[in-house]
Amino acid sequence: xxxxxxxxxxxxxxxxxxxxxxxxxxxxxxxxxxxxxxxxxxxxxxxxxxxxxxxxxxxxxxxxxxxxxxxxxxxxxxxxxxxxxxxxxxxxxxxxxxxxxxxxxxxxxxxxxxxxxxxxxxxxxxxxxxxxxxxxxxxxxxxxxxxxxxxxxxxxxxxxxxxxxxxxxxxxxxxxxxxxxxxxxxxxxxxxxxxxxxxxxxxxxxxxxxxxxxxxxxxxxxxxxxxxxxxxxxxxxxxxxxxxxxxxxxxxxxxxxxxxxxxxxxxxxx
Numbered sequence: 500x501x502x503x504x505x506x507x508x509x510x511x512x513x514x515x516x517x518x519x520x521x522x523x524x525x526x527x528x529x530x531x532x533x534x535x536x537x538x539x540x541x542x543x544x545x546x547x548x549x550x551x552x553x554x555x556x557x558x559x560x561x562x563x564x565x566x567x568x569x570x571x572x573x574x575x576x577x578x579x580x581x582x583x584x585x586x587x588x589x590x591x592x593x594x595x596x597x598x599x600x601x602x603x604x605x606x607x608x609x610x611x612x613x614x615x616x617x618x619x620x621x622x623x624x625x626x627x628x629x630x631x632x633x634x635x636x637x638x639x640x641x642x643x644x645x646x647x648x649x650x651x652x653x654x655x656x657x658x659x660x661x662x663x664x665x666x667x668x669x670x671x672x673x674x675x676x677x678x679x680x681x682x683x684x685x686x687x688x689x690x691x692x693x694x695x696x697x698x699x700x701x702x703x704x705x706x707x708x709x710x711x712x713x714x715x716x717x718x719x720x721x722x723x724x725x726x727x728x729x730x731x732x733x734x735x736x737x738x739x740x741x742x743x744x745x746x747x748x749x750x751x752x753x754x755x756x757x758x759x760x761x762x763x764x765x766x767x768x769x
Contacts, residue, residue, distance in 0.1 A: 502714050503653050503685040504735055507557070507594050507616045512768045513730050514556035515761070516596070516716075518739025519543060520563040520749055521583060526575035527565035536579065540586035546752045547590055553757035554765075558595040559619060559737060560584060560609075564749050570601045570630050577605040584613045596655065601633065603640040611649035619655040619737075622682035624674060628663035637682035655716060656684035658706065671702055675709040684713065688737070691719030703732040723756070723763035730767040 508514040522539045523529040531538060543560075550558060560583075562576060577599060584595075596617035599605040603620040610618050622637035637656075644652060656678040658671065669677075671689070678684040689706045691698045697720025707715045717733035722741040729736060742757050744750040 502712070502734070503617075504714050507653060508735075511556050513733070513764075514735045515764050516557040516559050516735065516737045517546075517550040517555045517742070517752070517757070518563075518737060519546060519558050519560040519595070520739060521560060521580070522749075523564040523566075524562060524576060524579040524583070526573050526579070527562075528567065529564065536582050536586070539579075540583050542751070543583060543587055544590055547587060549752045549754050549757050551590075551592055553754070554761040555593060555757070557593050557616075558591070559598060559739075560595060560615075561598040561619075562600055565600070568600050568630055570628075570633055572599055572602045572605055576602075577609045580609045581613055584609070584615075588614075596653075601630065603637075604643045607640065607644050607649055607652055608647060610652045611644075611647055615652060617653040617655050617685070619657060619688060622654065622656045622684070623658070623677045624669070625666045626663040627666060632666075633663055637678075641683055653685040654682060655686045655688050656682050657688040657690060657718075659690050671705040672709040675706045679710065679713055686714040686716050686735070688716045688718050689733075690717075696720050697725065698729070700728060700732055703729065707732060707734075723759045726760065726763050727767040730764070736764075 521543050594616045597606045597610045597615045598619040606618040606620055622640055623635055626633040658674040658678050675687050678687050687706055687710055689698055689702050698717050703717050714734035716735045717729050718737040721736050721738045740748045742752050744753050
């Protein structure tokens with residue numbers, strides 16, 4: 500049966516999405532004003548070329564470098580993301596999505612005006628984080644998507660938040676149901692506990708059992724050694740940190756690691 504993944508990525512069996520951790524942007528603490536947006540785009544272009552040459556099916560832009568993080572972002576953040584992505588349109592040959600940390604409305608807006616096909620975010624539940632209490636309002640986020648005529652932007656809803664803990668422990672079954680019924684999720688993203696921390700097969704299985712026909716996407720800690728096992732259960736995977744030079748989230752994508760990863764994926768798809 501066709502799913503949102505087929506609509507976005509075409510006739511691809513279990514698509515793989517590469518993280519685009521774009522460099523610090525205007526308004527963030529580590530922004531390099533001398534290099535400006537052109538410098539950010541130049542670094543991002545190299546990662547895009549590496550992913551595409553390796554055979555990835557999609558990209559996910561995220562402002563992971565804009566530390567220290569906050570709940571909600573300034574207007575400059577989505578504006579800068581739009582500017583950077585626009586500079587990259589000529590080289591992107593595969594679908595992409597957006598993720599603005601702690602600000603789903605900003606992510607939806609960026610996707611809507613740049614041609615992004617999906618957004619990843621946390622739309623349900625409440626958490627205690629380094630930034631304070633993270634509450635969610637999936638209804639307002641989804642209504643925002645409707646109000647700005649972004650109906651074609653799919654919702655990839657995370658049901659856990661790296662570096663944060665839920666205020667009340669709830670089962671993955673309930674979290675999955677909640678994302679689908681309360682936030683109208685087109686796909687559910689199951690993650691590890693932190694960037695680079697491996698998602699468990701048991702968590703993927705539990706979420707998949709609850710999700711029915713809604714796809715389950717695995718994220719965090721996936722590499723060429725474990726992707727075969729994870730893809731037995733997940734409908735798609737998102738990978739970033741484990742493909743970076745020295746396994747450091749904010750370093751460039753390694754061509755050698757990206758190639759080895761896709762080789763492992765191709766074997767898992769057979």
